[in-house]
Amino acid sequence: MTTEIGQSSVRSDAVTKTTGSAMFGTDIALPGMLHGRLLRSPVPAGRIVKLDLSQVVAAPGVHGVSTAADVPDRRSGLVLLDAPLFASDFVRYEGEPIAAVVAETRELANQALEFAVLEIEEIPSVTDIEAALAPGAPLVHPDWESFDTSPGMAWPRSGNVVAESFADPEGVEEAFEKAAYVVEDRFEAGRQYQAYMEPRMAIAEFDGQRFTIHVAHQFPYNVRDRVAGALDLSPSQIRVIGHHIGGGFGAKLDTGLEPYAALLARQVGRPVRLANDRPEDLLTCQCRENAVIKIRTAVSKDGALLARDVEVLMDSGAHATDIPFLTSIPMHVFGSLYRIGPVRIKTRAIYTNTAPTGAFRGVSGTHLYFALERHMDHIANELGLDRLKYRRSSLQSDGAQLPTGQVLNDAGILSKAFDAIERKAPWAELGIGPNRGVGVAACMWLTNPMPGSVTLKLNSDGTLGVLTAATENGSGAVATGVRQIAAEEFGLSADKVIVTMPDTDAAAFDAGSQGSRTTHIVGRAIHEAAVQVRARIFETAASLLEAAVEDLELADGAVVVVGTPTTRIPLADIAAAAQAAGGPISESGSYTTPMPSVNPTCASGLLFPAFPTPTYHVHVAEVEVDPVTGGIRVLRYLVAQEVGRAINPQAIRGQIQGGVAQGLGYALWENLWIDEGRYVQRTFEAYGLPLATDIPEIEIVLLEHPDPAGPYGAKGVAEPPIIPVAAAIGNAVADAIGISINAVPITPERVLEALVDLR
Amino acid sequence: MRIELTVNERKVMLDVPPSETLLTSLRERLHLTGAKEACVEGECGACTVLLNGRPVDSCIYPTAASSETQITTVEGLRGTDGKLSPLQQAFVDHFAVQCGFCTPGLLMTLSALLANNPDPNRAEIQQAIVGNLCRCTGYVQVVEAVEAVVREAQR
Numbered sequence: 001m002t003t004e005i006g007q008s009s010v011r012s013d014a015v016t017k018t019t020g021s022a023m024f025g026t027d028i029a030l031p032g033m034l035h036g037r038l039l040r041s042p043v044p045a046g047r048i049v050k051l052d053l054s055q056v057v058a059a060p061g062v063h064g065v066s067t068a069a070d071v072p073d074r075r076s077g078l079v080l081l082d083a084p085l086f087a088s089d090f091v092r093y094e095g096e097p098i099a100a101v102v103a104e105t106r107e108l109a110n111q112a113l114e115f116a117v118l119e120i121e122e123i124p125s126v127t128d129i130e131a132a133l134a135p136g137a138p139l140v141h142p143d144w145e146s147f148d149t150s151p152g153m154a155w156p157r158s159g160n161v162v163a164e165s166f167a168d169p170e171g172v173e174e175a176f177e178k179a180a181y182v183v184e185d186r187f188e189a190g191r192q193y194q195a196y197m198e199p200r201m202a203i204a205e206f207d208g209q210r211f212t213i214h215v216a217h218q219f220p221y222n223v224r225d226r227v228a229g230a231l232d233l234s235p236s237q238i239r240v241i242g243h244h245i246g247g248g249f250g251a252k253l254d255t256g257l258e259p260y261a262a263l264l265a266r267q268v269g270r271p272v273r274l275a276n277d278r279p280e281d282l283l284t285c286q287c288r289e290n291a292v293i294k295i296r297t298a299v300s301k302d303g304a305l306l307a308r309d310v311e312v313l314m315d316s317g318a319h320a321t322d323i324p325f326l327t328s329i330p331m332h333v334f335g336s337l338y339r340i341g342p343v344r345i346k347t348r349a350i351y352t353n354t355a356p357t358g359a360f361r362g363v364s365g366t367h368l369y370f371a372l373e374r375h376m377d378h379i380a381n382e383l384g385l386d387r388l389k390y391r392r393s394s395l396q397s398d399g400a401q402l403p404t405g406q407v408l409n410d411a412g413i414l415s416k417a418f419d420a421i422e423r424k425a426p427w428a429e430l431g432i433g434p435n436r437g438v439g440v441a442a443c444m445w446l447t448n449p450m451p452g453s454v455t456l457k458l459n460s461d462g463t464l465g466v467l468t469a470a471t472e473n474g475s476g477a478v479a480t481g482v483r484q485i486a487a488e489e490f491g492l493s494a495d496k497v498i499v500t501m502p503d504t505d506a507a508a509f510d511a512g513s514q515g516s517r518t519t520h521i522v523g524r525a526i527h528e529a530a531v532q533v534r535a536r537i538f539e540t541a542a543s544l545l546e547a548a549v550e551d552l553e554l555a556d557g558a559v560v561v562v563g564t565p566t567t568r569i570p571l572a573d574i575a576a577a578a579q580a581a582g583g584p585i586s587e588s589g590s591y592t593t594p595m596p597s598v599n600p601t602c603a604s605g606l607l608f609p610a611f612p613t614p615t616y617h618v619h620v621a622e623v624e625v626d627p628v629t630g631g632i633r634v635l636r637y638l639v640a641q642e643v644g645r646a647i648n649p650q651a652i653r654g655q656i657q658g659g660v661a662q663g664l665g666y667a668l669w670e671n672l673w674i675d676e677g678r679y680v681q682r683t684f685e686a687y688g689l690p691l692a693t694d695i696p697e698i699e700i701v702l703l704e705h706p707d708p709a710g711p712y713g714a715k716g717v718a719e720p721p722i723i724p725v726a727a728a729i730g731n732a733v734a735d736a737i738g739i740s741i742n743a744v745p746i747t748p749e750r751v752l753e754a755l756v757d758l759r
Numbered sequence: 760m761r762i763e764l765t766v767n768e769r770k771v772m773l774d775v776p777p778s779e780t781l782l783t784s785l786r787e788r789l790h791l792t793g794a795k796e797a798c799v800e801g802e803c804g805a806c807t808v809l810l811n812g813r814p815v816d817s818c819i820y821p822t823a824a825s826s827e828t829q830i831t832t833v834e835g836l837r838g839t840d841g842k843l844s845p846l847q848q849a850f851v852d853h854f855a856v857q858c859g860f861c862t863p864g865l866l867m868t869l870s871a872l873l874a875n876n877p878d879p880n881r882a883e884i885q886q887a888i889v890g891n892l893c894r895c896t897g898y899v900q901v902v903e904a905v906e907a908v909v910r911e912a913q914r
Contacts, residue, residue: 014851017859018843020793020833024860027792195894197797197805197860246795246860247894278798474858474895650854654900658857661897684802684892692885692898 002493002556004484005712008650009494011479013244013472024244025201025216030271033203034063036264037109037274038257039099039116040284041091044353044677045125045138048089048098048118055115056101061108063268067099071263076229078222078254079607080162080320081148082141083356085230085259091120092140092318093355094678095284102264102272125353127677129292129313132160132350140318140351155324155605162316163324163349167331167403167603169342172298175307179298183379187295188743189367189726190671191315192288194360195689198246200285201275204261211238211262216245218252218473219512220502230259238262242502248473249662250359251285253514254321279682286358287672289323289349290315293371295334298341303383303390305340312347314364317356323349326364328608333368335403336444337414338376338394343403345603353677359514361659365445365723366666370744373441373727377734387731388427388440392418405599406610413705414442417618417640420701425638430622431735436635439731440620441724447613447716448515449593452522453508456486456529457586458537459498460579462557462572464490469502469510470522475718476651481519482526484647485711489530490537490571491554508588516716519647520613521591523711528589536585537571540578544569593709613707615715616642619660621728625736627755630748632668632733634696642703644715653700656721660698663725665690671745762826766791767835775822782806782817785832793833793863797892804891807864808832814871816890833863836870845911846870849904857895865891869905878909 016022053065068088075081087096098118103109126132126140139159141147149155156164176182203214211233217223220240228235245252257274264272276284292313298306312330316323327347335343380390395418396411421440431438455467466486472478478499487494500507511517538549541559545552545567552559559574561567578585596610622636639656646652669688673680681687706713726744734740739754762773766789773784785791785808794817797805801816808817809831836844843851846869856862865888872879872887879887884905885898893901 008854010851011854011856013859014854014856015843017856017862018833018847018850018866019837020791020863022859023792024795026796027786195892197795197803197858197892197894199797245858246797247858249894278800476854476857650900654854654857654896657897657899658895659897662894683800684798685800689892689894690897691892692888692902693882695897695899697899698897 004488004494005645005647006649007484008648009480009484011476012483012499013479022244024198024246025214026198026275028203028214028243030203030205033271033273034102034104034268035106035109036100036102036260036272037106037113038097038260039113039118041087041094041096041098041120043091043120043122044094044127046091046120046122048087048091049121050117050119051098052117053099056112059112059115061104062112063102064264065099065101066263066267072232074232075147076226077320078322079150079153079324083319093353095355096318097260100260100264102268125677126160127352127354127674129315129350129352132352140353153607155607160351161348162320162351163327163605165327165331165347165603165605167345169344169403171342172307172309172344175341176298179306180301181299181382182296183299183375183382184296185375185378185742187293187367187371187374189291189370190745191290191357192360192666192670193282193285193672193687194249194251194287195687196247196249196251199276199278199281200252200256201273202258202261203271203273204258204265205271206266206269211265213238213240213258213262214243215240215258216243218245218248218471218514220469220471220504221509222253222512223255223258224504226255227259227262231262239503239505242471245471245473248513249361250363250514253359253512254286278684282682282687283679284355286321286356288360288366289357291367293367295371295375297375297379299379303385305338305394307341308334308343310334310343310345314347314349315352315354315357316349317352317354319356321356321358323357325608328606329364330368331404331603331606332402332611333365333372337396337442338391339396345403354674361662362719362723365443366663366726369441369443369724370726370730373724374730374742377731378740391440404602404610406596408614410705413616413642413703417616417642417703420640420703421618421620421638424699424701425620425636430620430636431732435625435627435736436622437732437734437736438620438622439728439735440618441727441731442618443720443724444614444616445720445723446515446611447520447615448517449595449612450511450517451590451592452510452525453588453590454522454525454529455586455588456526456533457584458533458571458575460572460575462570462575463496463498464492466497466499466526467507468500468522469504469507470518471502471513473513475513475655476648477513477518477718480648480651482522485523486526488712489526492557496557516719519714520711520716521593523714524591524709525589527711528591529587532587533585536578537574540574540581541569544577613715615644615720617720617724619724619728621732623729623732623736625733625751630751632746632751634664636699637696638699639721640701640703641720642705643717644707645704645713646702647712647714649702652702652717655718656700657698659718659721660725661690661695663722664695664729666744667726667729668745669747760823762822764825764828764830766830767832773822777823779822780818781808781820781822781825784822785817791832791834795860795863797860804864804868805861807867807891809867809871812871812874814868833866836866845908846873849907853900853904853907855896855901855904861891861893865893865901873908877912881906
């Protein structure tokens with residue numbers, strides 16, 4: 001019997017995506033559809049003195065307008081309920097919605113908004129995280145104390161500090177007192193735009209009782225719940241249907257335009273579409289948060305890491321979004337990879353008058369590992385030790401504990417990842433020559449544990465239907481991973497498996513494409529359902545073949561009697577027979593990863609307490625710096641990635657290649673520079689995404705270390721490749737020019753500035 | 760304005776305002792939604808179509824200027840037998856597609872490249888697509904797909 005596991009089976013969506021027939025969210029048009037646009041704040045902070053929309057209402061083609069006066073007086077949010085649908089008194093970031101208009105066409109809606117009379121008196125703002133903490137700094141939300149949280153959620157917060165997590169274990173000060181060296185660094189990281197190719201959109205319909213919302217979204221169930229929260233509805237009043245997604249990378253996990261589309265559709269009784277234009281999308285996207293990280297490590301004479309003291313500031317922007325969860329991430333990073341004593345970690349997320357930030361592939365990990373691994377280079381240099389050798393001698397082994405108390409059973413994989421890179425590109429041979437340098441960086445990352453489910457049905461033609469609300473964001477997790485796992489469970493080829501598009505009326509809850517979870521979680525849910533489906537298949541086949549269930553097996557789309565392969569019955573016949581006898585074969589399965597146990601008192605505000613199903617990674621970069629232009633060329637880039645089990649090697653290669661490309665963008669070019677609360681870059685052209693000529697071929701080694709929790713040993717794959725890139729590049733650049741640049745992106749300007757300082 | 764042009768070898772007649780872009784005409788009047796709207800500044804290439812065989816950013820190209828031209832969109836790349844073009848098939852086989860939103864534009868730009876230069880080297884392929892942004896793939900598997908087409912054609 002052939003196996004699907006480990007095969008580079010083609011994506012189920014590859015053909016329709018190359019012929020133009022795949023329908024993305026922005027391709028959907030409904031009969032009678034109208035077009036909504038949002039009136040957005042032109043300033044980062046101010047008091048709305050006047051808002052007069054009478055001329056907007058009277059403009060050609062306009063069907064209606066909506067403002068704060070038309071919606072429930074409530075705030076909503078993912079975890080902290082701090083965001084109004086429309087600003088009514090104060091605006092808190094440039095781009096904040098103030099009103100919505102719905103018209104016959106997008107052009108007419110845009111023209112109508114020109115007639116809006118909006119007067120805003122600018123008020124003092126805070127647009128910098130460190131300034132926001134200064135005594136007497138203006139509060140982004142003077143009424144912060146009144147905000148509710150999601151049920152059961154509580155964490156320390158105060159004023160402009162929207163969330164704080166603090167771990168203060170015993171022994172830190174004592175360790176610093178007896179340290180031979182204290183190594184100290186400060187790191188800064190910019191704000192990265194997800195820059196998916198399809199701008200965010202939503203189409204809503206209202207039939208008088210229920211809403212249907214068409215999305216291209218990573219997490220349809222969250223759309224349902226968040227729209228319900230914003231409009232004070234019951235979640236089941238809303239049906240969310242997912243279409244092909246033109247990229248998301250985390251930015252399409254929270255709601256954006258969906259509540260406004262629903263609101264306007266109810267108001268005018270016709271389908272309403274909202275779609276961002278690119279500058280609007282860039283301006284209001286929940287980008288990766290900018291951050292400042294201060295780190296101090298006590299080191300013994302022989303290089304032992306005695307203790308560490310870390311302070312992290314993350315810019316949450318004007319609302320909390322999912323950032324309170326991210327304040328837990330440093331607890332999983334700063335005591336990982338290397339043996340270390342007690343680690344004190346204080347992480348604060350800060351409100352500023354800028355667009356709210358949020359999830360981006362490898363949440364916070366990009367800047368946290370940049371800090372950790374740049375700092376390790378600094379320590380090695382301080383000790384006069386080779387940076388690679390020092391790392392390898394300090395590596396954690398199986399059974400290591402994180403500061404949370406979580407035990408890493410397989411931490412020793414990291415050592416194998418270093419071995420794999422060394423075999424491919426010996427360290428001593430890299431970074432040789434003028435202006436050249438080499439850098440290494442490692443990371444440990446989770447597979448998101450959140451729940452998922454499937455219903456499997458055996459179709460009357462012998463194909464297998466998989467009903468799930470899981471989303472294919474482009475990674476291939478559904479188009480390859482989920483489909484291949486389902487096929488494998490029944491001895492089918494992947495092309496005999498049909499996976500539905502998400503529909504919250506039909507499929508049970510799924511937590512969306514985030515944290516590399518889909519293949520692992522949904523794959524395991526498939527396994528749970530498959531056990532039951534196979535039981536019914538064998539039970540039916542046993543009676544048709546007059547054989548014992550124990551003597552049957554699945555092979556090539558049929559049930560065969562073991563030992564007599566000619567005695568077989570196709571799955572199509574079994575499906576038909578079962579349907580006539582006991583009813584169609586259809587069974588469901590669910591899964592969520594049990595959370596590893598941690599010490600609950602290790603830190604305050606630990607909303608995301610553990611890193612389940614961890615994977616291990618080592619990246620090596622070789623660069624050349626042009627001392628005249630400050631430009632950085634990546635000569636070689638190597639990745640050793642542990643994946644549990646590679647379900648589809650070519651798809652994984654695509655995730656690594658693409659993830660490293662995004663990481664190179666983050667390391668070298670991409671940043672939404674903020675000037676007095678306003679983004680300087682406002683278009684794709686100005687933002688500067690990596691081009692085909694910028695990205696080298698990544699040299700990849702996959703390490704397999706199957707996870708007993710399955711499916712087929714697979715762990716999360718897609719997030720980690722972006723994470724250690726900035727660290728590896730930063731270390732390589734420092735090696736090349738002999739100066740530390742502790743801020744990303746490492747732009748030519750920053751390189752030249754560093755070189756000038758040296759002279 | 761009344762405009763006559765040929766789209767995917769079919770004659771069409773359009774009555775459009777002078778400011779309408781070719782992308783809007785294709786997507787909203789002719790229901791050819793393969794070309795995508797992603798930036799509307801001619802930066803990302805997701806809207807690329809061929810105009811008389813030459814790739815253009817249809818999001819900033821006025822329909823009014825396309826009178827009497829031959830337009831090819833991604834929907835027109837399949838052979839008359841319905842088979843994928845060799846480049847389309849190579850995109851499928853070599854995992855050049857992830858989210859797929861940039862794919863139609865890449866296919867058009869690269870179809871034009873191969874029509875003009877059947878034997879491009881890696882640098883030439885990369886250079887050809889600097890006007891096509893892809894956020895998912897890191898471009899390498901796209902380039903490999905083109906190289907596979909070139910290899911196959913030379914066999």
